[in-house]
Amino acid sequence: MSTIVALGAEKHAATSLALAYPECDVVFVSDCDILDGGDLHNVRMIRADPGEMPVLSAEVDHAVPLCPRWIGEDYALSRTFERLERLLPGCCLPVQTGFPSRGEWMVKGDRWHRPDAPISGNFRHVADVTDVHDCGLIYQRYCNPEGTIIVVGRRQDPGAVLFGIIKVLEERFFRDVILQAGETINAGDIAELSLNILDALDHRGFFTLNWLRTSDGPKLSSVRPVPRAVFQTFRRGGVDLLGAASTVKVVPPGLRFIADPTYTSFARLCA
């Protein structure tokens, strides 16, 4: 039986991973002491800190980071978008680290998703938001999109990419952002743009690209080096995100999913 280590298992994607790979031993690793998933037959849980990541992911079949906190490299959105603006001008909704002086803005986490409900509004109305989660704060022009699409996958090498394109029908924002409902779609323009961006960054590993459909065409609003809770959907569509990639393979359209509220008992993880 192969072993998957899920790093940052407090994230919504952790149980998605465990449910998608019932034949694997899945180790949930987190620095939070209460986690969902203790009832799943293939799940074990370990409490650890992100600094222990190299040890935990050594000599396992698959290490899957579910939160950028558990990745040593710097994937700050501000730096990624700065690079993309040089390489592919106009593809992103720009972000800035400095506090804005006019207009409508959304406050985001720079190194990882800022927990809790999204905060947006006139620049004066977001003046009280502080970086209590140490994720770094960035400001992005508020945009009321016609739709939100995420591209989730893993890029192994140039030309070896597994991914799916998901129309986000509903998200819920708590400590983590919950992908409440979505459906895989065909979107040739988004697929092409996403592959261009991954190539430009020469990104390796898991990714989630967040696209907004705007009157000015699709705009990239974030890039995170982690997957979302879509492992079962992708496997149903014939795409195994943990498997070896040799070509570009896309999840077929028409697969629908929801996030189902589940109640289970827990035992606190001890340090």
Add this chain to the structure above:
Amino acid sequence: VKNVMVLSGTASAINYIKSFIGDPDVRLHVTDSDPYCPGLYAPAVTPHWLPRARDTARYRQALDCLLAEQAIDVLIPTSDYDVEGVIHYLHDGWTPNVAMFRPSFEAHHVLGHKGRLMAHLYERLPSIVPRTWSEPAKCRDLPFPVVVKPTAESGGKGVTIVRERADLPAAVARIRELYGEQFMVQQFIPGRTYIVSMVYDHDGRLVVAAGMRSHLTFFTWGGGGCAGEMVDEPDLLRLCADVAAAAGGWRGPINFEWRRHAETGAFYLMEANCRLNGYSYLTTMNGICLPRIVLALLTGEPLPVVSTPPQHSRNFVLGFRERLIDHWIAVQP
């Protein structure tokens, strides 16, 4: 077989759905205005889309149609908006041919609004009421931190904890943009969140009360619980009964959210919600099936046996698990 309709398919509705699944005597209908609401996709549920309860005329018309078409016997609203919509409809003379609780309009008017409830209790039960300010800009001596929150929402929507005076204008401006003047500034009570869910019968007599507390909250700053356990707090149950009585009494399910002060141990009332609480399935996990009690009171059947505190040993954590579905339910244009 009874046709039972649960209005809204999330939060406390999940307790009803999980409690009634597999009962051959219940055909469960679930409604929601959100076609992606998880309760609509639960096994053995007959799903229906309804307009939002705030769209009063459309909601009433669609609800009446559904009750007739589906031959509904029992109606249970489970969201704040549905409870409010149904109570206002009853107040306007609605007489549906279904079994349902009919609490007084006046009691709901007080209990269903944080600002009115706090004002109502300020003279009757002052020790449990956190200090509140409706015009914070005029108060020079606000004891920070304070909580800025809407008066008629629940689930942590629109809430900000303000730690310094300098941050108050932005928080107030943001909430005004969303809720107009329907907000309040409240004393911040440090400590854990407790919930008491209660069920009153048609005559306003308390049938059951169950206390719970949170180990983990939905938001990093607090809010509703997403992990917790049951507690044996008889004094808190008495306080809840006092609050309900002070508001004129209640009929049906209701829950009260409290903060227990971390230093003094005193309980402070945060809000009342005229339905079971979102994570009331915890009580069902521990042998107190509140949905069964609600259904028995509505149908006149014998009340189910409930467990006692020594048996309340199971805790809970709420997860959201990816589940594939075949198709989305249809939304009426």
